Amino acid sequence: MTSNVEQSPFFQQQRAKGAIVLKGTVHPQAHKDSSVTDAPPDPPKFDLDSYMSNYDGSTRIDRLHHIGATSTYLAVDAYRMAITEAKKGKDVKLYLALTDDFCKIAPDDPLALIDTAWAEKRNREVKTEMDKLEHELKSYKNNLIKESIRMGNEDLGHFYYATGDYTNAHKAYWRMREHCTSSKHLSDMALRLVYVSIAQKSWLSTQSQLVKVDASQMKGEEKLKLEPIVHACSGLVQMSTNNVRDAATQFLKTSPQYLTLEPAAGIVWQREVISGNDIAVYGGLCALGSMDRSDLQQKVLANGDFRNFLELEPHIRRAITLFCNSKYSACLELLEGYRTDYMLDVYLSKVLLTIYNNIRTKCIVQYFIPFSCVTLDEMAKKFQPTGVGMSIEDELEDMIDSGILDARIDLVDRLLISPPTNPRYTVHTDALAMAEKYDHTLRLRLTRLNMMSAGLAITQDKSQQNKDGLDSRLGGEGGIGASLRGLGSRIGFS
Amino acid sequence: MSSELLNVLFAFQPDDQELQQKREYDSAIRGFVTTVANISPQHFLKGADTPQDVLELLNSEVNSVAYIYALQARILAAGDSPKTPKSIPDHLKPGGTVWNKIERFLETFDPVQIRYVGGEWRKLLEYVERVARAMGTPGVAISPIRSAMLRLDPTTGTFTLTHLHFIRLCMETRSYVAALPILDNYIYSLPSAIPKPVLEQLEYSVPSADHIHSGEYIHLKSGHTEKITVADVQEYYLLGATAYIGLRQFKKAMEFLEHVLIVPSHNLANGLMVEAYKKWVLVSCLATGSVPPTPRTANPQGLKAVRAVSRAYEALVEAFSQTNFFPKLKAQINAGKDTWAEDGNIGLVNELRDHQYRLYISRLSKTFSAIPVSNISSSLGGNVDELTGYLEKLIADGHLNAQIERPSQPDDGVVLRFFLDPTQGPLAKTELQQQKALLEQTQRTNVLAGQVKSADYRLSLTKEYVEHLKRQNKKAASSAAGEAMDTTWDDGVEADEDLMGDMH
Numbered sequence: 001m002t003s004n005v006e007q008s009p010f011f012q013q014q015r016a017k018g019a020i021v022l023k024g025t026v027h028p029q030a031h032k033d034s035s036v037t038d039a040p041p042d043p044p045k046f047d048l049d050s051y052m053s054n055y056d057g058s059t060r061i062d063r064l065h066h067i068g069a070t071s072t073y074l075a076v077d078a079y080r081m082a083i084t085e086a087k088k089g090k091d092v093k094l095y096l097a098l099t100d101d102f103c104k105i106a107p108d109d110p111l112a113l114i115d116t117a118w119a120e121k122r123n124r125e126v127k128t129e130m131d132k133l134e135h136e137l138k139s140y141k142n143n144l145i146k147e148s149i150r151m152g153n154e155d156l157g158h159f160y161y162a163t164g165d166y167t168n169a170h171k172a173y174w175r176m177r178e179h180c181t182s183s184k185h186l187s188d189m190a191l192r193l194v195y196v197s198i199a200q201k202s203w204l205s206t207q208s209q210l211v212k213v214d215a216s217q218m219k220g221e222e223k224l225k226l227e228p229i230v231h232a233c234s235g236l237v238q239m240s241t242n243n244v245r246d247a248a249t250q251f252l253k254t255s256p257q258y259l260t261l262e263p264a265a266g267i268v269w270q271r272e273v274i275s276g277n278d279i280a281v282y283g284g285l286c287a288l289g290s291m292d293r294s295d296l297q298q299k300v301l302a303n304g305d306f307r308n309f310l311e312l313e314p315h316i317r318r319a320i321t322l323f324c325n326s327k328y329s330a331c332l333e334l335l336e337g338y339r340t341d342y343m344l345d346v347y348l349s350k351v352l353l354t355i356y357n358n359i360r361t362k363c364i365v366q367y368f369i370p371f372s373c374v375t376l377d378e379m380a381k382k383f384q385p386t387g388v389g390m391s392i393e394d395e396l397e398d399m400i401d402s403g404i405l406d407a408r409i410d411l412v413d414r415l416l417i418s419p420p421t422n423p424r425y426t427v428h429t430d431a432l433a434m435a436e437k438y439d440h441t442l443r444l445r446l447t448r449l450n451m452m453s454a455g456l457a458i459t460q461d462k463s464q465q466n467k468d469g470l471d472s473r474l475g476g477e478g479g480i481g482a483s484l485r486g487l488g489s490r491i492g493f494s
Numbered sequence: 495m496s497s498e499l500l501n502v503l504f505a506f507q508p509d510d511q512e513l514q515q516k517r518e519y520d521s522a523i524r525g526f527v528t529t530v531a532n533i534s535p536q537h538f539l540k541g542a543d544t545p546q547d548v549l550e551l552l553n554s555e556v557n558s559v560a561y562i563y564a565l566q567a568r569i570l571a572a573g574d575s576p577k578t579p580k581s582i583p584d585h586l587k588p589g590g591t592v593w594n595k596i597e598r599f600l601e602t603f604d605p606v607q608i609r610y611v612g613g614e615w616r617k618l619l620e621y622v623e624r625v626a627r628a629m630g631t632p633g634v635a636i637s638p639i640r641s642a643m644l645r646l647d648p649t650t651g652t653f654t655l656t657h658l659h660f661i662r663l664c665m666e667t668r669s670y671v672a673a674l675p676i677l678d679n680y681i682y683s684l685p686s687a688i689p690k691p692v693l694e695q696l697e698y699s700v701p702s703a704d705h706i707h708s709g710e711y712i713h714l715k716s717g718h719t720e721k722i723t724v725a726d727v728q729e730y731y732l733l734g735a736t737a738y739i740g741l742r743q744f745k746k747a748m749e750f751l752e753h754v755l756i757v758p759s760h761n762l763a764n765g766l767m768v769e770a771y772k773k774w775v776l777v778s779c780l781a782t783g784s785v786p787p788t789p790r791t792a793n794p795q796g797l798k799a800v801r802a803v804s805r806a807y808e809a810l811v812e813a814f815s816q817t818n819f820f821p822k823l824k825a826q827i828n829a830g831k832d833t834w835a836e837d838g839n840i841g842l843v844n845e846l847r848d849h850q851y852r853l854y855i856s857r858l859s860k861t862f863s864a865i866p867v868s869n870i871s872s873s874l875g876g877n878v879d880e881l882t883g884y885l886e887k888l889i890a891d892g893h894l895n896a897q898i899e900r901p902s903q904p905d906d907g908v909v910l911r912f913f914l915d916p917t918q919g920p921l922a923k924t925e926l927q928q929q930k931a932l933l934e935q936t937q938r939t940n941v942l943a944g945q946v947k948s949a950d951y952r953l954s955l956t957k958e959y960v961e962h963l964k965r966q967n968k969k970a971a972s973s974a975a976g977e978a979m980d981t982t983w984d985d986g987v988e989a990d991e992d993l994m995g996d997m998h
Contacts, residue, residue: 397861400860400861401860401861408860408861408862408863408912408914409861409862409863409865410862410863410864411862411864411865411866411869412864412865412866412909412911413864415863417863417914419863419914419915420914420915422915422916422917424925425916425917425923425925425928426916428925428928428929428932429916429928431932432928432931432932432935435932435935435936435939436935438939439935439938439939439942440749440752441789441790441791442942442946443680443682443749443753443942444752444753444756444789444791445756445791446682446942446945446946446949447681447753447756448756448757448758448791449949449953450681450682450683450684450686450949451684451724451727451757451758452758453684453686453949453952453953453956454684454685454686454722456684456722456723456724456727456757456758457724457757457758457759457760458724458757458758458759458760458762458763458764458767458796459759459760459762
């Protein structure tokens with residue numbers, strides 16, 4: 001069946017679009033042409049049902065959709081679940097899109113057929129509900145009761161969100177702004193906007209709304225409740241915009257309260273946005289990809305708060321410990337084993353390659369530090385046991401060229417050599433170069449100053465040049481005074 | 495009559511006890527110059543070409559003032575603007591008796607005396623140049639003019655039109671090396687108008703004083719140069735840069751071109767700047783491997799205009815900076831063939847192409863410590879033997895700190911091995927050399943500091959500065975007074991108002 005799924009028109013289209021399609025073990029360098037490798041399908045380590053049981057709400061369908069579209073192994077199951085899920089909701093468009101995709105994967109499956117009757121019925125219901133809500137809002141507006149208008153807008157926002165019309169949901173929530181009467185209302189509105197923006201995956205607006213949540217004038221316990229949400233969401237934003245280091249800091253700041261948080265603004269964040277497991281994985285990987293060994297030790301492993309998260313994903317903890325203990329190949333191997341899993345994560349899949357590459361280059365750099373010379377074969381054995389992808393020479397060459405690794409390659413004796421340093425010599429050379437540069441700059445300035453004081457400057461066209469020329473000839477006595485004033489003191493040498 | 499003349503001419507002896515004070519020397523020589531200038535040329539011509547010739551009797555080193563006037567008289571007699579070789583009498587042709595005397599004079603004159611007869615000095619040099627040109631051998635004028643410039647001012651740091659004429663001569667005859675002694679000296683001063691009182695009455699400011707700064711005695715009124723313009727200065731730097739390019743000293747050429755770019759302007763640029771910018775872009779690539787930021791002192795508006803017309807060059811260097819992509823540069827070079835030819839930069843552009851290979855190889859030294867030549871040839875193309883020869887040439891020319899290793903067995907390929915430690919290999923510098931270089935730099939910087947100080951001093955003599963200072967003082971005085979008054983007045987009013995407020 002899997003081969004059928006792999007060859008289905010849907011995945012062929014996906015490949016043609018250049019999207020990542022997972023079917024088995026994917027080697028780091030071979031990910032791009034995974035469609036050509038003939039490795040046997042390697043199922044992800046997690047169980048779809050138990051993984052999905054962590055999530056509720058729209059993120060559930062979103063994640064299922066991502067898994068279905070990425071993994072040929074889980075496609076059928078994921079789409080089935082997603083379609084069942086979608087049928088419970090009000091988003092007809094999403095349902096149609098899902099069945100459309102599924103039809104291309106498994107045309108014989110009963111769920112692949114569009115349930116037209118249901119769709120029409122749901123469409124009608126949605127239409128009536130929208131009319132009802134808008135009518136209500138209108139009447140609230142006539143009554144000029146602030147609280148009612150706010151709630152009317154809120155209801156409309158919820159409704160739009162449920163139907164998958166995120167733009168209008170955003171607008172409706174935003175219209176609540178002028179009818180908010182307490183800081184609680186304001187922060188609730190901002191949280192709602194964050195929620196919508198994350199669903200839209202528009203990270204910039206998420207970021208700006210998060211700032212508003214953070215700046216809301218909530219006090220004491222209320223504020224403490226909001227903080228973990230803000231940190232977790234900022235971490236997600238930073239990670240999705242490729243700021244790995246900042247993402248790591250945000251995730252590490254998230255307090256374990258997040259796991260047991262009551263719903264804020266009617267949203268169960270740890271189930272409807274990102275789960276505690278996600279924070280552990282995202283935070284752990286981001287930290288591993290951006291921090292050095294001592295930071296990892298201090299800020300991650302010794303971080304009491306973050307330990308609560310790490311306990312959820314013990315293998316991340318193990319990977320970090322392995323890195324700190326200089327067991328780089330074991331660490332990489334461990335992470336490699338989970339690559340498929342992470343590629344199926346809707347947020348992580350976009351940045352996973354960067355993060356994995358960071359970790360890999362960091363491992364190589366760290367590994368090389370204590371040595372003055374390592375044979376290339378040894379490096380290959382440590383970091384490329386499978387021998388697939390680019391050769392270790394080429395990889396090292398790229399790293400040296402981009403300035404990540406300070407070393408030289410000896411292609412003759414097949415060695416990686418740490419270049420000898422000669423600080424005294426370098427300081428002398430640098431000093432000389434700097435002195436020459438300053439010397440030259442000063443000369444340029446002096447030339448310019450001299451020309452100004454001699455009244456020489458490029459001026460307007462010919463006819464005026466004569467006039468100006470006369471002027472500047474007088475310059476010695478009183479023409480270009482303005483530009484000359486204080487030049488002596490400005491050059492700062494007296 | 496003749497002896498009378500000689501008495502007059504020998505009247506000024508620079509070593510006289512009475513003339514040790516610079517001011518006395520100054521007034522004495524001024525008087526002497528006026529006297530000699532008034533002697534009619536006929537007197538000098540008496541007994542010409544005999545042992546009684548004035549030129550034989552006078553010592554060019556001691557009686558420089560008298561000697562230069564005597565030479566002028568001889569030149570004047572032969573007509574001072576010859577057009578054809580025929581119109582020059584034999585004794586004034588290069589190799590002739592008087593020509594030789596002129597040459598010797600220009601090498602040996604007393605620089606201090608010549609400071610007072612700048613006009614004559616300039617005329618003499620112009621005549622030398624004219625004769626050389628008329629004879630069709632401009633090259634013969636280079637050496638005498640150069641020695642005259644260096645004799646008058648060993649630093650040649652004050653710009654005169656002679657500088658420009660000299661470099662033009664050198665460019666015409668392609669004698670770039672001959673230009674170096676002048677080009678290597680930094681122009682730290684431009685002839686300006688120095689107020690008269692400063693020149694005549696101060697012990698340390700008269701021309702005869704021991705100046706370090708030649709701008710003190712070469713200025714607009716001293717006669718050593720005519721009025722200069724922006725274009726003159728720019729042309730000098732541009733030609734100088736071309737000379738350096740001819741000698742393949744690209745770094746110096748780049749620095750010279752920067753001098754053209756930074757001229758003060760009213761948000762405008764001129765053709766010389768465009769020319770300079772185009773060359774600068776190319777030369778800086780050759781000197782440093784990439785285009786550095788333009789000098790900050792340059793006028794941004796003017797530079798923008800210049801860049802707008804130099805797009806082709808910028809595209810070219812962009813292709814150049816992509817070191818692993820040779821075909822692109824070649825394509826760019828071909829595409830702009832006419833442009834380069836029109837601008838006369840085709841040589842530089844070709845140089846750029848050769849240089850890209852060199853740069854590629856020298857970048858290898860940042861990645862590899864040893865690499866088989868066959869590896870390089872597979873990425874560059876070409877066969878191994880040719881490449882080995884090329885590499886050996888690069889090493890010999892000092893572009894690479896590396897060595898070629900030939901294998902003991904013939905089947906192993908030739909290997910290029912770089913020296914990792916900068917203190918080893920053919921390009922290594924010892925600590926002593928470095929220290930020497932640093933000391934030399936310190937010295938240069940100190941000299942420069944002195945030059946800046948004197949430029950600053952000169953600026954403080956200008957009328958503008960004095961007026962500015964006056965205004966500043968006035969402002970300070972008035973503002974200080976105003977403040978004092980204001981506060982007292984304010985206090986009074988406030989107190990009043992408070993009182994009233996309390997009452998109600």
